[in-house]
Amino acid sequence: MAPGADIAVGELVRSRYGADVVDRLVDPMLGGVYAGRADQLSLRATMPQLARTAETEHTLRGAVRAAQALSKRVPGRPIFAAVGGGMSRLIGAAATAARARISLGLPVREIVRSGSRWHLVLGPAPEPQTDDVDAVILAVPAKPAARLLIDVAPAAAAAIGGLxxxxxxxxxxxxxxxxxxxxxxxxxxxxxxxxxxxxxxxxxxxxxxxxxxxxxxxxxxxxxxxxxxxxxxxxxxxxxxxxxxxxxxxxxxxxxxxxxxxxxxxxxxxxxYAPGHTDRVRAAREALPPGLAVAGAALDGVGIPVCVASGEAAADDVSKYLEAL
Ligand SMILES: Cc1cc2nc3c(=O)[nH]c(=O)nc-3n(C[C@H](O)[C@H](O)[C@H](O)COP(=O)(O)OP(=O)(O)OC[C@H]3O[C@@H](n4cnc5c(N)ncnc54)[C@H](O)[C@@H]3O)c2cc1C
Missing domain, CATH: 3.90.660.20 (Protoporphyrinogen oxidase, mitochondrial; domain 2)
Incomplete structure (x- = not known):
C-alpha cells in the first residue's frame, strides 16, 4: 500500500484472501468492536499498525506478522482486563486525580472566542449559564463537536461532522x-x-x-x-x-x-471511520484556532486506552499553548 494511503479493511482482505475470509472472519471481528462492516471501515483508523506495516511489506501475511511483532501484548497476560468493582470506578478515580472543578448536567451550547480566551454558554436554553476559560478541549461525539465548532472553526466542523x-x-x-x-x-x-x-x-x-x-x-x-x-x-x-x-x-x-x-x-x-478518516482528522486539527483542541473516539479510535491517550495529547497541546502565552 502506498505510504499514507487508506483503503477499506474488507477491500484489502478480499483482494488477497477472498470474500469468505472477509464475511466469516473479518466482518464479525469488526462487527464485535465497531458494530460496523469491513467494507466501510478504514484500515488506517481501525488497524493503524497494520496500515503502517502494509506500506513496507509486500504481502498481507507479512504485514500482519510485522504488525503482530510490534504489538505490546505481554505473552501470558490475559487479553481482557477489567476494573475491580466496575468500570464506573475509573471515572471516579480520574475525577479525583484531576482535582478539577467538574460541572455535570451542563451541556455546552456555544463556544465564542473572547480576546485570547473562550466564552462558553452552558445549560438549558431558558436558563443559560456562562463560563470564561483560557482554553477548550472538546471531547464529545462528532455531531455535537461539529455544532460547537461551526462558527469558530468551520473547516474543522465540516471535517469532523460527517462521521x-x-x-x-x-x-x-x-x-x-x-x-x-x-x-x-x-x-x-x-x-x-x-x-x-x-x-x-x-x-x-x-x-x-x-x-x-x-x-x-x-x-x-x-x-x-x-x-x-x-x-x-x-x-x-x-x-x-x-x-x-x-x-x-x-x-x-x-x-x-x-x-x-x-x-x-x-x-x-x-x-x-470511513477510509480517509485519519486525513480528515488531521485537516480538522490543522483548522483549529490555538487554545482549542479536540479529543476522543470521534477522532482517534474507540477503546478506552486510545481515548485516554487522545485526551492526554490534547491536554499537552493546550498546556504548551498556555505556557507560551
Ligand atoms: C456498547 C459499547 C461497548 C464498548 N465496550 C468497550 C470495551 O469493552 N472496551 C473499550 O475499551 N471500549 C469500549 N467501548 C468504546 C468506548 O466506551 C468509547 O469509545 C469511549 O467511551 C469513548 O469515549 P469519549 O470520551 O471519546 O466519548 P463518550 O464516552 O461518548 O463521551 C462523550 C461525552 O460528551 C458528552 N457531551 C455530548 N455533547 C456535549 C455537550 N454539548 N456539552 C458537554 N458534554 C457533551 C456526552 O454526554 C458524553 O458524556 C464500547 C462502546 C460501546 C458503545
Missing part, C-alpha cells in the same frame, strides 16, 4: 446456576447469519470472579449493526425475547427461561 455512528443495544440475561454453555468466553456472528445478535459474551466464564456454582450464569448479547438501526426500534421486551431465542439457537440448544434480564441501548454509540 457516521452505529447504534447497538446490550442485553444481559441471567440463567439458572449450572446452565450448560459451550466452552468459550463468547462468540461473534457473521452478518450473513441475519441474526440481530452480533456477538455474545459468556460473562461468568470470561470474568470468573463473577461466577461460582451457586451463581446465575450470565450471558451478554450485543445487538445491532451499522445501517440497521431500525431493527432495534422494538420494545425492550421484544429485544430481550429475540436475544434469548437467538442466543439459544447460536449456542446449540434452547436456553432455559431467564431468572433476570436487562437492556442498555447505546444510540449512536460507535463511530464508523
Amino acid at each position: 457516521e455512528y452505529a447504534s447497538v443495544a446490550l442485553v444481559g440475561i441471567a440463567l439458572p446456576p449450572g446452565t450448560p454453555l459451550p466452552e468459550l468466553s463468547g462468540f461473534l456472528v457473521p452478518p450473513g447469519e441475519g441474526t440481530l445478535v452480533k456477538a455474545a459474551t459468556f460473562f461468568t466464564r470470561k470474568w470468573p470472579h463473577l461466577g461460582g456454582p451457586e451463581a446465575p450464569v450470565i450471558v451478554r448479547a450485543s445487538l445491532g449493526r451499522a445501517g440497521e438501526e431500525e431493527r432495534l426500534h422494538l420494545s425492550d421486551q421484544a429485544l430481550l425475547e429475540i436475544a434469548h431465542k437467538e442466543l439459544g439457537e447460536l449456542a446449540g440448544g434452547e436456553l432455559p427461561p431467564a431468572v433476570a434480564s436487562w437492556i442498555q441501548r447505546w444510540g449512536g454509540g460507535l463511530p464508523q
